[in-house]
Amino acid sequence: MIKPYLYIDKSKGRGRGVYTKERIPAGTRIETSPVLVLSYDDTEIVDKTKLHNYIFLWGVRETRSCIALGFCSIYNHEYNPNCIYEMDFEAETMSIITRRDIKKGEELFINYNGDVEDDSPVWFDMKRNKENQAKAK
Secondary structure: OEOOOEEEEEEOOOEEEEEEOOOEOOOOEEEEEEEEEEOHHHHHHHOOOHHHHHEEEEOOOOOEEEEEOOOHHHOEEOOOOOEEEEEEOOOOEEEEEEOOOEOOOOEEEEOOOOOOOOOOOOOOOOOOOHHHHHHHO
């Protein structure tokens, strides 16, 4: 399930991103998509390819990874994102849920570290926006 008001467009300095055509209230589940779970061995192989930038660690011990279908792999990273993601290991799905009210036309973000409070460096050069710079102080 992907809400019909979501769309993909160019994101300045980030490639593509996910946006909304409508205002979205906080706490809204905007997407639940299936994932393809990769074994530990497959994860090691994929980590050496461009797909590394699009996989998520998977499982309680995070020994595997997954490729999320739908828009899940297109959401860009922010240290203080407007959305969170949840993984359902049994159902093999990933959901995106808004953390706050979202304005029409706004880009939607998740924290690639998995926890919205985790501001550990990610594997690429990340410039913090003004909101995140204030949070980091």
